Amino acid sequence: MNLGMALMLELLFGLAFNKFTEVSERHGWMDGYTSIYVVLGVAVTVTMMGPIIGWEAVMLLAAGFALSGAPMIVGSIARHVTARARDRELAIRDLRERGA
Numbered sequence: 001m002n003l004g005m006a007l008m009l010e011l012l013f014g015l016a017f018n019k020f021t022e023v024s025e026r027h028g029w030m031d032g033y034t035s036i037y038v039v040l041g042v043a044v045t046v047t048m049m050g051p052i053i054g055w056e057a058v059m060l061l062a063a064g065f066a067l068s069g070a071p072m073i074v075g076s077i078a079r080h081v082t083a084r085a086r087d088r089e090l091a092i093r094d095l096r097e098r099g100a
Contacts, residue, residue, distance in 0.1 A: 001051045009048055017041055033075045034079030042069075 020036055024030045030037055042065055050058045 003052055005047060006052050010045060011059065011084070013044055013048065017044070034068075035076040039065075039069060039073065 017040075021030070024037070026086050043062070046058055046065070
């Protein structure tokens with residue numbers, strides 16, 4: 001695969017992934033989990049460049065992204081879960097105060 005073809009495939013992936021993300025947002029599938037979509041996009045992008053930059057470079061990049069991204073993913077999901085629990089508690093308290 002040559003560089004031009006690899007870049008064209010990257011563009012096609014970006015267009016398709018954007019559409020997938022749009023549908024996901026519309027249905028609320030990615031609410032609180034945007035970081036997972038970022039990981040998927042980066043993983044595909046880096047992997048698709050394997051034939052151009054070499055598989056050793058892909059593995060080094062994957063390791064770097066995993067180490068720098070893991071704390072962000074864990075933190076993002078933890079904040080989302082905490083916010084949902086807080087919202088649930090507030091809703092329950094509101095219902096109790098209304099006598100429901």
